[in-house]
Amino acid sequence: MAYAVHYRTHTCGDLNKDAIGQQVTLAGWVNRRRDHGGLVFLDIRDRYGITQVICDPERSAEAHRVASEVRSEYVVQVSGKVVPRLAGAENPNLSTGAIEVAAEHIEILSPSRTTPFPIRDDIQVDESLRLKYRYLDLRRPSMRDNMILRHRVVKAMRDYLDERGFLEIETPILMKSTPEGARDYLVPSRLYPGEFYALPQSPQQLKQLLMVAGLDRYFQIARCFRDEDQRSDRQPEFTQLDVEMSFVDEEDVMNLIEGLLIFLIEETTQKRIKLVPFPRLSFSEVMDRYGTDHPDLRFDLPLVEISDLARAGNFGVFQSALAANGMVKGIRVPGAGGYSRKEIEELTEFARMLGAKGLVSLAIGPTGEVKSPLIKFMSREEVQAIIDRLQGEPGDLLLFVADSAKVCNDVLYRLRGKLAERLNLIDPNEMALCWVVD
Incomplete structure (x- = not known):
């Protein structure tokens, strides 16, 4: 692991056959616990993957005792030796499926109450409950993957635009009210009673000032705020890629964005693009x-x-x-x-x-x-x-x-x-x- 820290030497997605024989320390959440007639198995999870831990009382009675106490979603630290799984017990669905960690020491870092819903993707959970316990919902694999994908998309946007001479420039969040398609969110000023700042619905005027200033290629991963009725495609605050260019026409803008979308799809997904160049259809x-x-x-x-x-x-x-x-x-x-x-x-x-x-x-x-x-x-x-x-x-x-x-x-x-x-x-x-x- 390139970024080993005090509580772990490896992540739960690092270990494979090459690590057999190594002493390692893992830290993560107990995804699952199984008691097989004296042997206790723990699946330890972090955002990188899952590693199986075997707790044998003959190897460490103390580790076995602690493993018998833990429950799902406990946060634990496990130290032990990487060993191969028994023949027929391998799990080809896991990157770590050929090995397991024979526990020598287990410490409970944080116990957990029974969660209001299982941390799994194969069950339906009411959206209001998911939002109430957002920190639990974000542990689910699909939500974790969404966060990772979002990071990769934003990074790819920055790389693509940087290579084409764009500057990423932050614009103010507190600004003058310039009404657009929705109502502004207003922030009262302490220094000027009765006066208010507005949160931007978009950085439209600010980016145009940047063009006037001669900064001819600008972009920003911009936070925007709109006080309007919420629907499936409307939120009070959201993030958008904001771009502005000088000395260009409509065709230049469309070519840039089309190239960006193709790049993002190829870099961050396994999907194929059916039609390139994109068809142009009238409304x-x-x-x-x-x-x-x-x-x-x-x-x-x-x-x-x-x-x-x-x-x-x-x-x-x-x-x-x-x-x-x-x-x-x-x-x-x-x-x-x-x-x-x-x-x-x-x-x-x-x-x-x-x-x-x-x-x-x-x-x-x-x-x-x-x-x-x-x-x-x-x-x-x-x-x-x-x-x-x-x-x-x-x-x-x-x-x-x-x-x-x-x-x-x-x-x-x-x-x-x-x-x-x-x-x-x-x-x-x-x-x-x-x-x-x-």
């Missing part, structure tokens, strides 16, 4: 094709408007929506033409929960036969025109929403994602980014 195009301004491009399934074709015939659901200046929009679900009535009803109920009045379905059989309420109100040619517009093929299922443009887009956007998950169209190891312009 109207993404709303028409995907129903949202942040489309998932890892799979196709575009939304298709058929309002002009829906005017034919006398299908009341379509005609009512169009008469109210609404629209009719659909989506092709490949290979789902054999969905049962129950499966289609589940999708319909999902659409109703999102605000739609229902779903209209059209199933295309293996030999091209059509099963849909539309065939009672439209001619074969009119129905075929709709199938052709959505590029329907034998074995496909077509689903339609007739309502306002907002409802059609909102419902079909969510339905598109649900269907992609059901059909396994999403590759979790792939990312697909785009620019939404105009």
Whole structure:
């Protein structure tokens, strides 16, 4: 271990077969304790990994006694000798799985009460309880990994921008109120009663002053504060990468940020980027094709408007929506033409929960036969025109929403994602980014 300290010579992720025979000292949390007929096993955890400790009374009766007293989440210091695990007892899922530490001395550094929830990822814990005991929640592997990833992302940002001549400059937190999209948080001044500082919603004016000062490439990992209603994508304080450049145009900024995102993904994840350079799509195009301004491009399934074709015939659901200046929009679900009535009803109920009045379905059989309420109100040619517009093929299922443009887009956007998950169209190891312009 490159940074051995008083309480430990190694971390719980350091040791492997090369360390067999060494005397070591570990410190960490008891992840698990097992008593196997006289032998006590402790899994000691820190943020680097887990190491198994074996406590044999014949080696150290005192260490065995202490090990018998400890419970999960006790903080302990363990000294002993690294030994190989018995054949068949290795754990290939751990970097330390080929060895264990034969305990010679154990000291309890901090006992623990029973935690309000297990420190594991495989159980669901109410979010309010997790936040109340945030320090315990952060011990869970997924939260620890999030913190590590965040550190790596911020470090990679700094490296990327530094190599391109940017200066990291801190701007003041206490500043004059310059109202933006939300209310300011105000801090009263002790020296000037009745006067207030404002916490910045962003360093916008300050970074522009830096450009005026001739510091032409600036960035900051900036803390920002916005007094607004909290939602899933809104928080009262947050961190953003803030960048400003002089003597550039829109294309220069987009190229910088695109290069940065590619660098971050390649440096900090194992994911593949599907489309490089990033596609540039207009706002109207993404709303028409995907129903949202942040489309998932890892799979196709575009939304298709058929309002002009829906005017034919006398299908009341379509005609009512169009008469109210609404629209009719659909989506092709490949290979789902054999969905049962129950499966289609589940999708319909999902659409109703999102605000739609229902779903209209059209199933295309293996030999091209059509099963849909539309065939009672439209001619074969009119129905075929709709199938052709959505590029329907034998074995496909077509689903339609007739309502306002907002409802059609909102419902079909969510339905598109649900269907992609059901059909396994999403590759979790792939990312697909785009620019939404105009």
